[in-house]
Amino acid sequence: MSYDVVVVGGGPAGATAAEDLARVGKRVALLDREGRIKPCGGAIPPRLMKDFDIRDAQLVAKIDTARMISPTGRYVDIPIENGFVGMVDRKDFDPFLRARAEKAGAHRFTGTFLRLERDEGRTALVFRDKQSGEEKHLQTQYVIGADGARSDVARAEVPGGDKIPYVIAYHEIIDAPEAVGNYAPNRCDVIYDGRISPDFYGWVFPHGKTCSVGMGTGVDGFDLKEATAELRQRAGLAQCETLRKEGAPIPLRPLDKWDNDRDVVLAGDAAGVVAPSSGEGIYYAMYGGRVAAQAVQAALASGRAQDLQLARRTFMKEHKNVFRALQAMQDSYYHTDERRERFVSLCHDVDVQRLTFEAYMNKKLVRKRPLAHLRIGIKNIAHLTGLVSPLRT
Incomplete structure (x- = not known):
């Protein structure tokens, strides 16, 4: 052969x-x-579907909102304008x-x-x-x-x-209802909380009739299953039937x-x-x-x-510029709950929301709004230096 x-x-x-x-x-x-x-949370952007000829039949859900949740439980809902995030299993x-x-x-x-x-x-x-x-x-x-x-x-x-280098990701696929507790079948929840992950984040991602609940961390000895159980409890999914449990490394x-x-x-x-x-x-x-x-x-x-x-x-x-920008964001905000709180506050900004999702959908840094980039840079510095207080929602 x-x-x-x-x-x-x-x-x-x-x-x-x-x-x-x-x-x-x-x-x-x-x-x-x-x-x-x-x-895997299973999220794929429209560009992937276009570039690799993935049809709607492969999707188990379409997401139109992302919710960013801070360590104190404050959150911001970010609508996905003019599109959606596709979910696959x-x-x-x-x-x-x-x-x-x-x-x-x-x-x-x-x-x-x-x-x-x-x-x-x-x-x-x-x-x-x-x-x-x-x-x-x-x-x-x-x-x-x-x-x-x-x-x-x-x-x-x-x-x-x-x-x-890598982090360990763990998730549970559960039998999810249409809507229960804090869970919505058209919304991806991303949880920035050191009790859930001391260096990454947790997620609750709808998969149609099922749901992926999980988190990742590179910290040795951190209890991934306990953190995932806490995520399920917070979302109101603790009583749902568990269909699969999976874990694997994710490179950094x-x-x-x-x-x-x-x-x-x-x-x-x-x-x-x-x-x-x-x-x-x-x-x-x-x-x-x-x-x-x-x-x-x-x-x-x-x-x-x-x-x-x-x-x-x-x-x-x-893709190196996108990777560098994302790495800088992770290095700046992911290591303390005080910084995570500020990161979620920054996500309230409309410029941040639009440019973030345009970059996600198109897999490029958006350059057509120079004033928006300037405003984001100033706000980012203000949050990192503590010149502004985290917003309350």
Whole structure:
């Protein structure tokens, strides 16, 4: 079995890379473990739906409001003007993407990556077949590692791939009613409270007939399940039936290098492409899978391994400014409850609301309102220096 590329990992990044390469006629193998569901709020913006041809049929809900909640329980509701945030359930969305890659021509294999073997310029990917338990070999020219935040491919093949920082995310999928307590099926709640997460945030995200309730933290020893139980209690969802419990690492920043200068390039969580501050990963994973596929196409055409570097260069050219702005916001506001209180107060500002959601929907920093940017900068400094008091709602 010989391929142009073997993609390891069948989540949004890997499935997108496999589909893109198969659609241009490349011989593609997609290796996935199957049966693993990543904990994820499931939010996807309209740009993702447009860029990756995701139809409404894949959505379990459409959200028109985001509620930001402070440590003291004060909140601001932010309407999503002229659009919506789509919600997907990863237990259904990921298999849909894998099936679409297979339909495009990718060959599916189910098993666990073990290692790469090289002999006289030829590369073989070795995996353990899930059904037989046997070791199997796939001959390939290139490998795309899209196997998650603690990627085995990255740790084995890419410098720095064993040192990626991450937080642990945990959520529970529950059987949610139409509306109960503080829960609304058309609203995403984001909770900034050190009792829920000392360094990140908690969430209550509707999924149609179900709901994702969870949080993330990088603090060792913090009780994620207890914090999630508290979230459910606050939202009035404590008595709802629990359908699934899931936990996994989420990377904190992109790796400095995504390839091994030879035959491997990373994508998605394996490359560290989760947005700071928000933890948003699905769009960036799929875009990362796309640019990894483009880099492999270039390398196949030229025979130059250095073309694999195009993946990171293309991604960072498009998104580094957004990542830097979000990282600065997280560094400024996420580490004390006093700062979290001020952050939620800042979110009352109409300029902040509009520019934030325009950037989220379009995945670009909005530059068409220079005066709004100036006003936000001044207000941000005022909140960080304590020149203003947090608003009361």
